[in-house]
Amino acid sequence: MITEQKVKDFLQTGGYIADDAIATAVFLALRMEKPILIEGPPGVGKTGLAKALSAALDFPLVRLQCYEGIDEGKALYDWEYGKQLLYTQLLRTQLDNYLSVSADLREAVDRLSAEESLFFSKNFLVQRPILRSFLSEKRSLLLIDEIDRSDDEFEALLLECLSDFQVSIPELGVIEAKRKPLTILTSNGTRMISDALRRRCLFLYIGYPELEREVAIVRVKFPDLCEDLTRKMVEFLRKVRELNLRKPPSVSETLDWAQVLSILKATRLTPEVVANTVGTIAKHQSDLQKVTELAIQELG
Amino acid sequence: MERIIVSFVAELRNCGIRVSPSESLDAVQALGLAGMERRRLSRQLLRLTLVKNVNDIPVFNEVFNRFFSRFPSLDPKAEIPDLMDAALIDMEGEFSYLNQVQDDHDDNGPLLKFDSDINPEDLTELKSLTEIDPDDSDGTEITVQMKGYRGTSKAPRPSRRMPQNPLTIELNKAGAVDRGITFSPEEQAAMQEVVSRMMLRLRKDMKRMKNNQNRGKLHVIKTIQKNYRHDMVPFQVALRRKRREKPRLVVLCDVSFSVSHASRFMLLLLHTLHNQLLDVRSFIFNREVAEITDMLANMPVNDLMQVIDTGDIVDLDANSSFGKVFLSFKKKYLENLRGRPAFIILGDARNNYDEANDWVLDEIREKARYMLWLTPEERETWKRGDCLIETYGAYCDKVEVVKTVDDLSLFVEDLLRDIYADHAHPLDRKRLREAKEEEVYDSKDYYTRGRTGDCQPSFDPSGRSGW
Numbered sequence: 001m002i003t004e005q006k007v008k009d010f011l012q013t014g015g016y017i018a019d020d021a022i023a024t025a026v027f028l029a030l031r032m033e034k035p036i037l038i039e040g041p042p043g044v045g046k047t048g049l050a051k052a053l054s055a056a057l058d059f060p061l062v063r064l065q066c067y068e069g070i071d072e073g074k075a076l077y078d079w080e081y082g083k084q085l086l087y088t089q090l091l092r093t094q095l096d097n098y099l100s101v102s103a104d105l106r107e108a109v110d111r112l113s114a115e116e117s118l119f120f121s122k123n124f125l126v127q128r129p130i131l132r133s134f135l136s137e138k139r140s141l142l143l144i145d146e147i148d149r150s151d152d153e154f155e156a157l158l159l160e161c162l163s164d165f166q167v168s169i170p171e172l173g174v175i176e177a178k179r180k181p182l183t184i185l186t187s188n189g190t191r192m193i194s195d196a197l198r199r200r201c202l203f204l205y206i207g208y209p210e211l212e213r214e215v216a217i218v219r220v221k222f223p224d225l226c227e228d229l230t231r232k233m234v235e236f237l238r239k240v241r242e243l244n245l246r247k248p249p250s251v252s253e254t255l256d257w258a259q260v261l262s263i264l265k266a267t268r269l270t271p272e273v274v275a276n277t278v279g280t281i282a283k284h285q286s287d288l289q290k291v292t293e294l295a296i297q298e299l300g
Numbered sequence: 301m302e303r304i305i306v307s308f309v310a311e312l313r314n315c316g317i318r319v320s321p322s323e324s325l326d327a328v329q330a331l332g333l334a335g336m337e338r339r340r341l342s343r344q345l346l347r348l349t350l351v352k353n354v355n356d357i358p359v360f361n362e363v364f365n366r367f368f369s370r371f372p373s374l375d376p377k378a379e380i381p382d383l384m385d386a387a388l389i390d391m392e393g394e395f396s397y398l399n400q401v402q403d404d405h406d407d408n409g410p411l412l413k414f415d416s417d418i419n420p421e422d423l424t425e426l427k428s429l430t431e432i433d434p435d436d437s438d439g440t441e442i443t444v445q446m447k448g449y450r451g452t453s454k455a456p457r458p459s460r461r462m463p464q465n466p467l468t469i470e471l472n473k474a475g476a477v478d479r480g481i482t483f484s485p486e487e488q489a490a491m492q493e494v495v496s497r498m499m500l501r502l503r504k505d506m507k508r509m510k511n512n513q514n515r516g517k518l519h520v521i522k523t524i525q526k527n528y529r530h531d532m533v534p535f536q537v538a539l540r541r542k543r544r545e546k547p548r549l550v551v552l553c554d555v556s557f558s559v560s561h562a563s564r565f566m567l568l569l570l571h572t573l574h575n576q577l578l579d580v581r582s583f584i585f586n587r588e589v590a591e592i593t594d595m596l597a598n599m600p601v602n603d604l605m606q607v608i609d610t611g612d613i614v615d616l617d618a619n620s621s622f623g624k625v626f627l628s629f630k631k632k633y634l635e636n637l638r639g640r641p642a643f644i645i646l647g648d649a650r651n652n653y654d655e656a657n658d659w660v661l662d663e664i665r666e667k668a669r670y671m672l673w674l675t676p677e678e679r680e681t682w683k684r685g686d687c688l689i690e691t692y693g694a695y696c697d698k699v700e701v702v703k704t705v706d707d708l709s710l711f712v713e714d715l716l717r718d719i720y721a722d723h724a725h726p727l728d729r730k731r732l733r734e735a736k737e738e739e740v741y742d743s744k745d746y747y748t749r750g751r752t753g754d755c756q757p758s759f760d761p762s763g764r765s766g767w
Contacts, residue, residue: 004334004341024334024344031333032326039354081525189354189598198352199320205354 002027016045016052017209017216025204026053035162035183037147037193037201043250044206046186050143059141059182062133066150072157076167078126084119120171131167134177142181148191155197163200208241214254222258232269233257236298237281243294245287256280271295301336302328309350311367316485317356323349339368355600488568488601494709495572501713516540548579548639549715550668552629554647555584555608556620562676564605565705566646569712571601581641583633584608585625587618591633622649622688623657630660634667642715643668645696648677649689656688661695672715673699674708 004020004027011018011026018026026049029036038046054061064075088095095112102108127135133142147155161167165177185201187193209217214234218225234254241248249257257280266273274295282291309324326349336342343364351360522538530536551570553563563584570582581593590613595604607613643664665671673696675682675689682689693699702708 020340021344021348024341025348028330028333028345028348032329034326037352079525081528085528195318195352199323201352202326202348203352204348205357 014056043252
């Protein structure tokens with residue numbers, strides 16, 4: 001019996017510090033077998049959660065990166081036309097022999113149609129990520145990344161897959177998932193996701209973490225950085241987030257910065273250190289200046 | 301439990317959150333799995349299953365606290381710290397850790413923390429303490445907090461001061477408290493309808509275009525795949541799909557008092573349109589210019605209106621100056637405009653006798669596909685006073701007078717049609733143009749276009765003409 005506390009613990013062993021909301025969402029998704037839709041600013045660990053889960057639960061990760069123009073041929077399945085063609089060519093003599101015993105045309109057609117399923121069988125099916133995760137022997141983790149980049153049509157295509165965990169292939173019929181994968185969708189909110197899709201998912205919003213959690217995250221990834229510096233750093237970044245920048249630094253920037261500081265073997269946070277490494281936190285020219293000014297004001 | 305969830309869901313729906321039956325089933329199932337012993341956990345479970353939109357989270361918190369304080373017997377084991385937590389969250393908003401700046405407006409937080417002999421009933425009473433000032437506790441938590449930061453010494457906004465402001469008249473009539481300019485649910489619904497009607501019309505045209513949409517280069521693989529049942533004789537040809545470009549818009553909205561109603565409806569229209577098919581960047585200006593694209597996409601429209609009304613984004617007390625605005629727009633934003641957007645400026649071009657700087661428009665023009673000017677003022681008054689519309693209009697493709705919501709939506713529709721037609725195949729373009737000409741030269745239609753019966757507002761006597 002899993003509880004949300006256990007989820008939290010095993011995520012922590014996987015190097016992902018989750019808060020209550022995240023742990024509860026994962027717990028529910030596991031128990032209810034429903035997909036989770038994660039929204040939030042870039043770099044707060046939406047994709048990271050999926051990766052950590054796949055490592056912690058030992059579910060193979062199947063990742064589908066969405067982009068404008070993605071379609072079922074890229075996401076669900078495709079027929080291997082070349083192979084089908086090759087086989088019919090190669091089997092032509094066999095087919096002739098097979099059909100030559102039939103007395104008349106009608107019988108030949110009947111015999112051939114009895115074998116029809118041979119040519120539209122799973123042998124000729126290319127499994128794309130979603131189908132692959134459905135047919136995986138082991139329960140897998142299906143990550144549909146940045147769903148907001150895809151088109152509306154693709155979203156509609158996902159509805160069947162996500163609510164019933166099945167794929168309809170006209171030639172084969174409905175293929176149901178062997179083990180329902182733990183499904184995670186991420187979105188950066190650049191486009192509204194339709195209500196139909198939201199309805200099928202649990203909705204989790206991951207914002208910027210609170211102070212203690214962020215410190216813990218940095219401590220897990222860079223244990224050699226001294227605790228005092230880590231705390232100073234995170235506190236400073238939280239102030240930076242309130243600066244109204246074009247691209248506020250998120251957790252991934254915090255980690256980058258921590259890495260830079262540990263490489264530079266910095267022991268104290270001074271305006272000079274910030275000025276030298278500001279490129280890891282701020283990603284726009286106008287932001288650079290604001291951050292350096294804040295550093296002088298806060299740390300000088 | 302089911303009964304409680306059902307009535308809770310009903311309460312959520314009352315407050316404007318859309319919850320489907322299957323979501324309430326999910327909630328029941330989730331509670332069954334995790335139990336209801338801990339309030340915090342139950343709240344998270346309900347939030348995960350019932351709320352599917354970031355903007356709805358504050359409303360959900362409010363409803364949750366209100367609703368479950370009504371049933372104190374529901375969770376007898378609820379611990380006081382948890383309840384206080386919930387109450388604090390209720391008062392300060394879920395994301396209060398982001399706003400750690402001490403605000404002196406609402407400092408009864410510590411009071412709660414020190415008092416140990418508190419029972420749930422007291423807490424609900426305490427919560428009502430914050431509602432003493434009906435002016436300031438109105439709206440969602442975010443807006444309440446924002447009010448806390450607003451300087452009290454500032455003069456009231458013109459829109460609050462002026463009794464002839466039709467919207468406030470409407471609101472006051474309804475007995476509502478003064479809350480600047482917000483849109484009633486009916487108005488929002490009406491806008492939704494206008495937009496969806498517009499979408500329907502557009503979609504019909506798009507369908508006509510779709511057949512030719514694929515005209516591009518030959519898609520070799522798809523053609524082979526399609527024709528191998530014909531033994532490779534290419535009966536059916538598959539062509540590469542041309543990338544369908546989203547129409548891009550850049551909108552500059554004057555929010556000074558003189559045109560505030562027009563611009564607010566423009567903003568509402570954009571808000572409604574925003575994620576449907578457009579790539580819009582929106583700016584508002586008075587004396588300075590600021591981008592509000594993100595806010596428009598992520599905030600409920602009424603909250604945004606209130607933020608604008610407080611003058612936090614652009615100072616509303618200054619005199620509007622178009623020349624200055626254009627100059628600073630050029631400096632800050634002109635470089636990173638993507639594509640060739642259609643450029644719409646909404647304003648009355650009353651420059652308060654400042655420098656015109658109309659040469660900037662020439663530069664913007666080079667970057668823009670179309671340049672359009674919308675003004676709510678009648679043509680007769682254009683030459684009076686400090687109005688520079690003749691000067692600015694020379695740089696624009698079109699200067700239009702928009703006075704009603706329908707005018708506005710018709711105008712935007714025409715614009716979108718034009719943009720789509722630009723990307724379309726020449727054949728389609730011709731067909732579209734013909735269809736449009738038919739429409740325009742229909743003599744019966746000419747005078748009535750955009751002035752159908754229901755467009756005349758029924759509450760005209762109050763001074764509220766189309767806006």
